[in-house]
Amino acid sequence: MKFDYIHDPSLIENESFRQIRTLTDLDHLSIEAQQVVMRVVHSVGIPAVASQVRLSERACQSGINALKKGAAILCDVEMVKQGITKRMIKTDPLCFLNAEGVPERAKATGETRTMAALTAWLPYLEGSVVVIGNAPTALFRLLEMIDQGAPKPALIIGMPVGFVGAAESKQALWDVHQELGIECITLLGREGGSAVSSASCNALLRCIKGELY
Numbered sequence: 001m002k003f004d005y006i007h008d009p010s011l012i013e014n015e016s017f018r019q020i021r022t023l024t025d026l027d028h029l030s031i032e033a034q035q036v037v038m039r040v041v042h043s044v045g046i047p048a049v050a051s052q053v054r055l056s057e058r059a060c061q062s063g064i065n066a067l068k069k070g071a072a073i074l075c076d077v078e079m080v081k082q083g084i085t086k087r088m089i090k091t092d093p094l095c096f097l098n099a100e101g102v103p104e105r106a107k108a109t110g111e112t113r114t115m116a117a118l119t120a121w122l123p124y125l126e127g128s129v130v131v132i133g134n135a136p137t138a139l140f141r142l143l144e145m146i147d148q149g150a151p152k153p154a155l156i157i158g159m160p161v162g163f164v165g166a167a168e169s170k171q172a173l174w175d176v177h178q179e180l181g182i183e184c185i186t187l188l189g190r191e192g193g194s195a196v197s198s199a200s201c202n203a204l205l206r207c208i209k210g211e212l213y
Helices: 009-023 031-044 047-052 059-068 078-083 102-109 113-124 136-147 166-180 194-209
Strands: 053-055 073-075 129-132 155-158 184-187
Touching (some): 009 031, 031 047, 031 053, 031 059, 031 194, 047 053, 059 129, 059 155, 059 184, 059 194, 078 194, 102 113, 113 136, 129 136, 129 194, 136 155, 155 166, 155 194, 166 184
Parallel strands (some): 073 129, 129 155, 155 184
Antiparallel strands (some): 053 184
16 A cells, blocks of 8 residues: 655645645734744644734744743643753753642642642743643733732743633733733634644744744
């Protein structure tokens, strides 16, 4: 049995992004923002989601500057952490979901582990790049922490997926980012997930390397 398909990975990627450019309207965006939106579309395979992506005014530049400096990359779950392209970063992303004491603290307080894990983010939060792709509760908690005076990250990529709180948490991020003085990238609606959020971070890392489509 033999099938006719493209084998070369570079040809596959080039053709994928050629089609995405054809199927989406990106002309109003900066080159860097275009890379993010295309990676989001590529991750879900649905061109229409391009219209749901929101980027604050300095989101891409703030994120790129932080990543260039080797800022901490804080992830809500291990799947997001594993999705960050390791060849493009100097130190591993951080995820404290399974850190010592986190499960116990979550059980004691009746909250999700992703919420409980954010306590461990505090020493790394200032100037970091936050990537949340799974847990709406983590995004809500982070906004509460910043409102209460916690250090501000350079960029929040907030793209949790699901039916309970996902759309609401991302809308909240977009609604309050200016008030809180934070830069953000989000995908409005229920869509999102680990692959989409890590791909958005990878898009900024690729911009640093000059790998543009």
